[in-house]
Amino acid sequence: MKFYKLLALLSVGVAGVFPTACTDKYEDMENHMPSWLNSNIYDYLSGRGDCTYYIRLIDDCGYTDAMKVSGSNTLFFSNDASFERFFQTNEMGYRSYEDLPYSFKMMLLKLGTIPYSQLLERLSLSDRGQVTFRRTTDFEVEDTIPVVDAEDLPDSKYFAPYRRAGKPIKLLSDATKWTLVQFFPDVMSGKHITDDDFSFVTGIPREADDASLFANKIIQKDIVCQNGYLHELADVLVPPENMAAYIRGNEKVSRFSRLMDRFACPVFYKRDAQGDSIFQTRYFNQSPAYSFTEYNGTNAPGLLYFDPGWNLYQPKGGNTSQPGYETDMGCMFVPTNEAMDRFFSPSGEGSDFFEAFGSWDKVPDNIAADFVANHQKYSFLSSLPSRFGDIKDEAGYEMEVSKENIVDKFVGRNGVVYVTDKVFTPLDYRTVMGPAKIDSLNSIFNQAMTDAQFVYYLRSLKSTYQFFVTPNEYMKDYVDPVAKSYASENYRCNLEFQLTPQNTVAAVPTRTSDGTVIMDNGFPLGSNGTVSNSSILKNRLEDILNCQTLVTESNEAFEAARAGGQEYFITKGYAPVRITQDNKISGAGNERPLTVSKIYNKENGNTYLIDGILQNTTTSIYDVLSSKDDFREFYDMCALLGIFVNNPTSSTVAPGRKVKFLNQYHYTVYVPTNEAIREAQAKGWIPTVGQIENEGDQSVRDSLENVMERFVRYHFQDNSVFIKGEKVENKAYLTSTINEASNKFYPVYVTNKDGNITLVDEADYGTGRVSARVVKTEGVYNLMTRDMTLNSGDKEKATTIEAYTYAVIHQIDDVLWFEQPKGENVKDQK
Known part of the structure; x- marks a missing residue:
């Protein structure tokens, strides 16, 4: 029901008189009255002859x-x-003065009365001289207390008992004072509101020096009387509703209103003189003020940015030197x-909403709150039509x-409503996070994104992600x-998340x-046998999410790479995953x-x-090199040089052995065949293990x-390169051998195409020569590994992954050299 209609049911009258303030007292005023000064307010209005209703x-x-x-x-x-x-057009059914209830007459009079004599120019400023966009008047919230029929109460579970009872209740739209919105010349310039902004929002044209309250033009200003100033309005000053009441009463936006x-909740305000309960409508919200x-002791099912029914609304971060409601x-x-x-x-655009819920009424409260809040802006002044090109949502x-x-547009007493022909989807639901947030069948993954703080990555529109979501059942x-x-x-275990x-x-x-x-x-x-330690769980959820998030140049580039035969991709956390042409996907540790099962384009x-779950491998570089006879010669050199270490500290340890010079990144290890290494040793290019041990x-x-x-x-290279990985042509990757002359790492040049x-x-x-090729014998290429560091000096007491290194290992058919080898034969004669 519109507020206008509610006024017909007002049950409480107005008592008291207008507050007045002391002003100059003129002695012998009748003999010293200036000729330009009108008589008192009453006599002036009576003498005009066209203000009989007032x-x-x-x-x-x-x-x-x-x-x-x-x-x-x-x-x-x-x-x-x-x-x-007004009598001809109002929606309340008042067709003559005699139809007006006493309380409505009092509202008309008090709403338009401001204590102290104020010229329009002075009304534009606060007592401290600051620009005042809104101000209160003599009208008090208890001057009109609507009696609302049960069927017209907000349709929420909190109002449901009163709706079921079928009886009207006394209900304030809000228990704070109403305000006037001042579109005065000094306010317009001080708040940077253009004439076009005003005309677009109010629907009325504006010329220089025009002044309006709401969309009601002041046709004569600064009329001076003995006991105050008068400003004549073009229309009767009927107070506009607040934003919430307008939205609820507008059938064109009823879906959003529901x-x-x-x-919305009925919050007890006080009892009136008859002992009846008076309630106010409050909306769950997170605004600072x-x-x-x-x-009633129950947490909100979701929070809006602000209460759309708050009459004295003020934006977040108010100015302490001026009441916030006056500024915006x-x-x-x-x-x-x-x-x-x-x-x-x-x-x-919301097909995933439709698929998950089928109707707006079935959208869960937490999602509905996100949706409604995303259509709220804390500041009208930052949402002026002239700023639409730069306007951002509250997520930035x-x-x-x-x-x-x-x-359509509406200027209310606490804000402006723009009625739109489009939906502004909350950012989280527009992004790859959406399917996890929307569908309760993915609720574990949704919560994991929050617990592991992955939402800050996944909501970015500056990056493109391929995001793999695991439903609860898996x-x-x-x-x-x-x-x-x-x-x-x-103690070795799998984890089942819940x-x-x-x-x-x-x-x-x-x-x-x-x-x-x-x-x-x-x-x-815990007592129920579950792991509930937040640091452990966050650590594992990060491990999973890092493995299930790909950062790609674009969707088109990703699909083009797959169409070109690429199957291996590196995830956000440097883990390798394989996606085959039949849409099968696996991590290095998946059996x-x-x-x-489904793809959503966001x-x-x-x-x-x-x-x-895309499972990471628990196999280390040491595990692979030490276990294969094909890698024996290379492993023996690594072992002699002490490349594999554990070296526990007071706070960290490796589960087994790890490569000492690799960092948290992804690498490729090229392992020459045993024969190639022995040949290089025979030529004197590199010493044998025996030579060093016996020296x-x-x-x-x-x-x-x-x-x-x-x-x-030189056989350890930055970046993981896979057979059926990213295609590159003669691309330079840095190795772990440093050029002592330039203090830069030597590169190796990689071509990866046609499955080789x-x-x-x-x-x-x-020189145009190929130095080596990856050997494509089963079991000696595309071998995926991860070296880890745990969070305790004793691995039996470790609980989290502290750091890790991913690497892929390939056998190659010859050795690699960062410079011409020295020995019996140079490489040119190979």
Whole structure:
């Protein structure tokens, strides 16, 4: 029901008189009255002859004497022609003066009365001389207390008991004072509101020096009387509703209104003289100055940015030297029903909403709150039409709104409502996070994104992601890499993730062999046998999310790479994943490929639903090199040089052994065949392990070790390169051997195409020769590894992954050289 209609049901009258303030007292005033000074307010209006309705207001409300005596008031009034138009057009059914209730007459009179005599120029400023956009008047919130029928109450579960009772209740739209919105010349210039802004928002043209209250033009200003100033309005000053009441009463936006009113609550205000309860309507919100986050001890199901019914609304971060409501007001962009239906359809922008819920009424409260809040702006002044090109939502992203999107406007007492022909989807639902946030079947992954603070990455529109989401039913069988390092097999476990009643993620440790729950695990367990330690869980969720997020140049580039045969990709956390042409995906540790069941195209990439967790490998570089006879010669050199270390500190340890000079990144290790290494040794290019071990002269041994280490490190390359990985042509990647002359690392040049990897080393660069090729024998190429560091000096007490290194290992058919080798034969004669 519109507020205008509610006024017909007003139950409480007005008592008291207008407050006045002391002004100069003129002695012998009648003999010293200036000729330009009108008589008192009452006599001036009565003498005009065209203000009979306003005189009747004053008389009927008992303010005849107050308007005659010397005092200090500012009055906004309307002439008889304005009242006649009002009687012909108002929606409340008042067709004559005699139809007006006493309380409505009092409202008309008090709303237009301001204490103290104020010229219009002075009304533009606060008592401290600051520009005042809105101000209060003599009207008090308790002067009119609407009685609202049960069927017209907000449609929320909090109002449901009163709706079911079927009885009207006394309900304030808000228990704070009403304000006037001043579009005065000094306010317009001080707030940088253009004439075009005003005309667009109010629908009336504006000329220089025009002044208006709301969209009501002042046709005569600064009329001076003995006891105050008068300003004549073009129309009767009927107070506009606040934003919430306008939205609820506008049938064209009823879909949006129903969502918004889910967060409306009847809050007890006081009892009136008859002992009846008076309530006020409050909306759950997170605004700094008027937040409302629980009702009768129950937390809000979702929070709007601000309460759209708050009459004394003030933007966030108010100015302490001036009441916040005087400086600005709120703003809302409210989609029409047609726009809402277009969005919420199988082919609309919100197709994933439609797929998950089927109707707006079934959208969960937390999502509905996000949706409504995203259509709120804290500041009308930052949302002026002249600023639409730069306007951002409250998350800081472009709203992409234009004047053409606005189909209607409303200037209320606490803000402006723009009715739009489009829906402004919250950022999180426009991005690859959307499917996880929308569908409750993905709620564990949704909470994981928050707990692991991944939302800050995934909501970026400056990056493109391929994001793999695991539904709740598949959030299990995660091979825990820390637990796998424990000596006791009883402590080694998989984790099965679950969502707690408190909406946090927990994990049940299960035995790796048979899946039974382990109640005595190396991790701290709660009384219910779950891992609930936040640092452990965040660590594992980060591990999963890092492995299930690809950062790509664009969707088109990603699809083009796949179409060209690329199957191996490097994730955000440097983990390798494989995506085959039949949409099967696997991590280095998965026992079987996972299936992509659905793909969502979002603004910053694609979201894929998969039937499992992409599992990282727990195999280290040391594990691979030490276990294969094909890698024996290279491993022996690495072992002699002490490249594999553990070196626990008081706070860190590796589960086994790791390469000492690699960082948290991804690498390629090229392992020459045993025969190629022996041939290089036979030519004297590199020493043998036996030579070094048997060398008695320490300086000679140091020199030989230096030759061997520089050779070995040249086979460790930055960036992981895979057969069926990214296609490159003669691309330079840095190795781990430094050029002592330039103090830069030597490169190796890689060509990866047609299912083959060929290498040109620095010694051969420019000669046109291929230095080595990756051997494509099963079991000696595309071998994926991860070296880890754990968070304790004792791995049996470790609980989290502290750091890691990913690497892929390939056998190559020859050795690589960063410079011409020295020895019996130079490389040119090879």
